[in-house]
Amino acid sequence: MGLAALWLAAALAALQLIGGFLSLRLPGNPLEPVVRPTAIVQAALVAVAFACLIAVFWRTDLSVALVAENSHSAKPLLYKIAGAWGNHEGSMLLWVTIMALAGGCVALLERRLPERTILATLAAQAFVSLGFYAFLLIASNPFARLDPAAPEGQGLNPLLQDPGLAFHPPTLYIGYVGLSVAFSFAVGALLTREVSPAFARAMRPWVLGAWIFLTLGITAGSYWAYYELGWGGWWFWDPVENASLMPWLAATALLHSVSVLASRNALRAWTVMLGVVAFAMSMIGTFLVRSGVLTSVHAFAVDPERGTFILALLTINIGAALTIFALRAGTVSEGERFAVVSRESALVFNNVMLTAILGIVLLGTLYPLLAEALGAQVSVGPPYFNPATAVFVLPMLVVMAIGPLLRWRRDQFARVRPVLILPLLVLIGVAIWLTIYGLHVLPLLGIALGTGLLMVALVPLRGRRLRTVTLPLWGMVVAHFGIGVALLGVACDSAFSTEKLVAARVGETVAVGPWLVRLSRIEPVAGPNWTALEATLAASYSGAAADELKPQARSFWTPVQQTNESAILTRWNGQLYTVLGEEADDGRWQLRLWWKPFVTLIWLGGMLVALGGALALLGRVASDWRRAIAAGKIVYRRQRQGRG
Amino acid sequence: MSTAIKPKHQRLVLVLAALAALIAAALLAAWALRNQASYFYLPAEMATKPPAADRAVRLGGMVETGSLTTAPDGVTISFIVGDGKAKVPVMFTGITPDLFKEGSGVVAEGHRRADGTFVADNLLAKHDEKYVPREMQQMSNGEAHQKVEATK
Numbered sequence: 001m002g003l004a005a006l007w008l009a010a011a012l013a014a015l016q017l018i019g020g021f022l023s024l025r026l027p028g029n030p031l032e033p034v035v036r037p038t039a040i041v042q043a044a045l046v047a048v049a050f051a052c053l054i055a056v057f058w059r060t061d062l063s064v065a066l067v068a069e070n071s072h073s074a075k076p077l078l079y080k081i082a083g084a085w086g087n088h089e090g091s092m093l094l095w096v097t098i099m100a101l102a103g104g105c106v107a108l109l110e111r112r113l114p115e116r117t118i119l120a121t122l123a124a125q126a127f128v129s130l131g132f133y134a135f136l137l138i139a140s141n142p143f144a145r146l147d148p149a150a151p152e153g154q155g156l157n158p159l160l161q162d163p164g165l166a167f168h169p170p171t172l173y174i175g176y177v178g179l180s181v182a183f184s185f186a187v188g189a190l191l192t193r194e195v196s197p198a199f200a201r202a203m204r205p206w207v208l209g210a211w212i213f214l215t216l217g218i219t220a221g222s223y224w225a226y227y228e229l230g231w232g233g234w235w236f237w238d239p240v241e242n243a244s245l246m247p248w249l250a251a252t253a254l255l256h257s258v259s260v261l262a263s264r265n266a267l268r269a270w271t272v273m274l275g276v277v278a279f280a281m282s283m284i285g286t287f288l289v290r291s292g293v294l295t296s297v298h299a300f301a302v303d304p305e306r307g308t309f310i311l312a313l314l315t316i317n318i319g320a321a322l323t324i325f326a327l328r329a330g331t332v333s334e335g336e337r338f339a340v341v342s343r344e345s346a347l348v349f350n351n352v353m354l355t356a357i358l359g360i361v362l363l364g365t366l367y368p369l370l371a372e373a374l375g376a377q378v379s380v381g382p383p384y385f386n387p388a389t390a391v392f393v394l395p396m397l398v399v400m401a402i403g404p405l406l407r408w409r410r411d412q413f414a415r416v417r418p419v420l421i422l423p424l425l426v427l428i429g430v431a432i433w434l435t436i437y438g439l440h441v442l443p444l445l446g447i448a449l450g451t452g453l454l455m456v457a458l459v460p461l462r463g464r465r466l467r468t469v470t471l472p473l474w475g476m477v478v479a480h481f482g483i484g485v486a487l488l489g490v491a492c493d494s495a496f497s498t499e500k501l502v503a504a505r506v507g508e509t510v511a512v513g514p515w516l517v518r519l520s521r522i523e524p525v526a527g528p529n530w531t532a533l534e535a536t537l538a539a540s541y542s543g544a545a546a547d548e549l550k551p552q553a554r555s556f557w558t559p560v561q562q563t564n565e566s567a568i569l570t571r572w573n574g575q576l577y578t579v580l581g582e583e584a585d586d587g588r589w590q591l592r593l594w595w596k597p598f599v600t601l602i603w604l605g606g607m608l609v610a611l612g613g614a615l616a617l618l619g620r621v622a623s624d625w626r627r628a629i630a631a632g633k634i635v636y637r638r639q640r641q642g643r644g
Numbered sequence: 645m646s647t648a649i650k651p652k653h654q655r656l657v658l659v660l661a662a663l664a665a666l667i668a669a670a671l672l673a674a675w676a677l678r679n680q681a682s683y684f685y686l687p688a689e690m691a692t693k694p695p696a697a698d699r700a701v702r703l704g705g706m707v708e709t710g711s712l713t714t715a716p717d718g719v720t721i722s723f724i725v726g727d728g729k730a731k732v733p734v735m736f737t738g739i740t741p742d743l744f745k746e747g748s749g750v751v752a753e754g755h756r757r758a759d760g761t762f763v764a765d766n767l768l769a770k771h772d773e774k775y776v777p778r779e780m781q782q783m784s785n786g787e788a789h790q791k792v793e794a795t796k
Contacts, residue, residue: 230739270658352662356669363673367681377684379753383700384680388672501738503718564739581739584718590739 003143005052006093009045009100010133012038016103017126035119036107039126043104050097053142057084060153066090066142068150074529082166089142091169095286096132098170098177102206103129106181111628113202114194121188127320128180131313139309168224172217172244176282178210179247179275182254186275187321190328195268200261203275205620207258211251212613218244219606230564230579232499232594234602237385242365243285246358250278253354256347264408266336266344269329270351276321281358283314288365339410346403353396360388390442397449397487400480401456419459427452434495446491453484471619479612486605492598503588513595514542515576517549522580522589530556532565535580535589539569551580575599682753690756691730697758703732704751712746725750725762736764 016038018031056064057080060073070087071080079086085094103125110118136142185203189195221244226234235241254274261271287310338344364380371378401423405416431448457480461469500512509518520536532554538546549567556563569576574597581590682700695701703725711724720737723746734752744750744767752764 348658348662352665355662356665359666359669360673363670364677367677371681377702378681379684379702380677380681381700381753383682384676388676391672392669501719562743579739581719584714586718588718590719592739 003049003141005045005049006133006137006143009042009049009096010130010137012042012045013100013126013129013133016042017123017130032119035122039100039107039122040104042126042129043100046093046097046100050093053090053093054081054084056143057081057090062153063146063149065144065146068146068153070153072153072529076528078166085169085173086166089136089140091173092132092136092140093142094170094173095177096129096136098174099125099129099132099180102177102181103184106184110202112198112624114192117188117192117194117199119188120191121184124184124187124191125181128184128317131317135309135313168217168220171213171220175210175212175214175217175244175251176247176285178206178213179251179278179282181206182210182251182275183279183317183321186272187324190272190324193328195261195272197262197265200258200271201620201624204255204258204262205617205624207251207255207278208613208617208620211248211255212610212617214244214248214251215606215610215613218248219603219610222606223603227566227568227577228563230566230592232497232577232579232592232596234493234599237364237380237382239365239368240289242361243288246361246365247278247281247285249354249358249361250274250281253351253358254278256350256354260344260347264336264338264344266338267348267351272329273325274351276318276325277355277358279321280314280318281362283310283317284362287311287314336409338408341406341411341413343403343406343408343411346399346406349399350396350403353392353399356392357389357396360392361385364388386442394445394449397453397483400483401453404460404476404480405456419462420456423452423455423459426455440495443491443495446487447495450484450488450491453487454481457481457484471622472616475612475614475616475619477612478615479609482605482608482610482612484605485601485608486603489598489601489603489605493596493602496597497599498595500593501590502593503584503590505588510591510593512576512593513597515593515595516540516543517576517578517591517593518546519589519591520548525552527554530554533580535578535591537567537578537591539576539578541571541576549576549578551578553580553582570600573597684751687725687727687732688729690732690762694760695756698755700753700755702751702753703734703762703764704749705732707744707746707748707750709747725752732762733760734762734764736767738767741767 015031016035053066056067057071058077060067060071060080062068062073066087066089067083070090071083075083084090103122106118106125107122113121182203185199185206189199218241221241222234225236225238225241226232254271254277257267257271257274260267364384367380368378402416402420405419407415427448430451431444434444434447457477460473460477498513500510502510504510504519506519506521509516511517516539518538520538522533522535525532525534532552534550534552537549537551539549540546547569549569551567552565554563554565555561564579564581566577566579568578574595577594577596579592581592583589680700682702683695684702684704685695687703687705690703705725705727708724708726708731712721713723714721719739720735721740722733722735724731725734726732736752736754751768752762753766753768754762754764756762
């Protein structure tokens with residue numbers, strides 16, 4: 001049944017594609033009115049297929065090959081359901097599902113643009129979807145049967161059995177696929193030569209939505225890596241992390257250039273280009289994660305055929321889009337002009353810097369693959385990424401602080417100077433104070449700049465009555481403030497963290513930072529599908545009453561694997577992070593302890609950034625809504641007058 | 645000022661500025677990659693053409709049976725990684741990965757000290773059949789077994 005729904009949906013996507021493109025050539029052809037309903041029905045059908053997949057995972061129907069390979073009857077229900085998208089085929093189905101739903105929403109809701117542009121957009125969307133349908137139906141059918149049914153499933157990788165991770169992939173996918181809508185809009189607008197502020201306004205909510213989900217997904221993924229992998233780090237420049245970071249960088253750039261296009265009608269070709277690039281990054285991300293060309297904690301399915309297929313899809317989609325872009329870019333007329341000192345310039349600077357960072361991350365991520373093709377095995381890690389990206393991140397953040405204060409079109413730098421003096425003084429003060437403290441350059445710059453950013457981010461609110469500030473402005477202020485908060489967290493973590501690695505006897509006390517940690521006892525515990533050794537630690541902060549932490553060394557039996565479950569104690573000013581290792585020969589236990597001051601600010605900042613995005617989205621949608629209602633009223637009144 | 649710039653020129657200036665920044669980024673990336681990418685070595689390669697001290701590299705091979713010792717602090721271990729042709733002593737401080745054991749494969753990330761000892765910051769062991777460091781995976785196709793045999 002799921003399969004049948006999938007075939008039907010694919011057929012409808014083909015119809016949508018043909019109808020959409022035909023309407024470009026032959027306006028008023030009979031297929032034109034069917035395009036929108038087709039998109040909606042297609043969305044409904046895929047949703048049914050996806051529901052079927054969840055149902056077989058829920059029941060643990062072992063006659064379905066995918067279930068037998070990735071699930072187990074002894075798994076907790078949440079992970080049974082999450083197992084539906086925790087694997088290759090399921091995640092691809094999730095991808096087309098979200099994509100079709102997004103297409104359906106565009107078809108249902110978007111009425112502002114010329115009908116031709118919408119049809120072209122839906123056709124582009126169908127084109128991309130069709131590729132994925134072909135992929136699902138030919139190369140990786142999620143509903144393939146096993147005959148006879150397997151006696152028991154193989155289970156899900158225990159590292160992935162975590163409540164946070166059940167929601168992490170769908171969040172990222174929504175982000176990836178939201179960018180596919182931006183991509184389709186860009187292609188649609190190019191095909192019909194309608195690159196206008198109206199186009200930017202129609203595209204903006206999708207970019208914002210995708211960007212919010214990407215931000216949330218990355219923040220959650222980073223926290224997951226932090227507490228689950230037990231290495232005490234929060235970002236590893238792991239290729240799969242980069243795979244989610246690159247679309248985010250592109251989406252961030254797109255978000256800013258779209259707002260220039262929407263309000264100032266400039267940066268037209270550039271915005272369209274970014275729309276294509278952002279989705280290209282999503283596809284590259286999917287390719288990297290799902291093709292198995294990389295080794296990382298996430299990528300454990302190795303299947304060259306699938307990799308080739310995704311690569312082919314990537315080449316076709318992006319190649320086609322770039323060809324259209326190359327053919328049509330010249331016909332996209334010039335945008336409005338602006339001066340060197342203006343908000344547009346600041347946003348252009350932001351875009352260029354983001355693109356540069358994107359390039360650096362992309363090169364660093366792909367370089368090992370290129371090198372391997374040439375016969376050398378190479379890995380690229382933090383020693384490359386940290387300094388190379390910092391070179392561009394720091395100037396970008398400075399401009400981010402100033403940009404929102406500038407006026408559109410043309411401005412004098414002298415006008416904003418007085419506002420900046422106080423934050424600048426604070427920044428210098430902090431820097432001097434920290435130099436006395438004896439810090440490395442990067443953390444120092446980070447903390448100083450972070451503090452400055454926190455202040456400057458609030459400046460746009462100065463002189464306004466808070467109740468009259470619009471939601472999008474609030475969104476920008478909150479998001480920029482969040483960047484400052486996250487930067488502070490990152491810098492504090494790298495500047496002030498202390499680490500202790502010891503072998504301790506039961507009853508022994510270890511000091512780390514301001515903490516005294518006592519190993520009280522070690523005892524075995526059992527969970528639904530694992531057993532573990534659990535240490536009980538009594539930790540007291542500067543002589544205060546002790547709190548208990550219980551890190552575990554877990555052994556899963558389906559599949560057989562061991563993980564270290566860290567235990568974390570959060571205070572307002574940081575986190576104590578503990579990991580239990582192995583028993584040494586003489587009865588001592590390995591313990592790894594970190595005191596990480598203000599590390600939580602990293603994820604708090606990430607959440608603030610997402611919240612800022614959500615506020616902006618809410619504001620835009622609300623104002624669109626009001627405008628639509630107002631327009632509706634006018635039409636209604638005219639009709640009544642006409643009748644009267 | 646902007647009155648003097650024609651629209652066409654403005655676009656040109658923007659494109660040039662963007663290009664300049666991107667080229668700078670690419671150059672920086674290429675330069676940093678040459679210096680910072682960490683290359684993968686087998687023990688035999690490490691013996692014949694050792695990398696510069698303090699340069700981050702990865703060393704992959706089999707943990708020799710009987711070579712694993714734990715220092716009195718309980719958290720520092722040393723062992724020998726071999727590939728049947730050469731042997732490299734390795735030192736590591738930390739919690740070892742779960743499937744790290746004698747006679748099985750390992751990839752050590754770290755640098756080679758001037759005295760020839762490899763100081764590892766991180767160890768990657770063979771986790772299970774599905775998740776294997778890429779270098780180990782190629783080895784496991786027959787080659788690994790030979791190597792284990794050879795080091796016995």
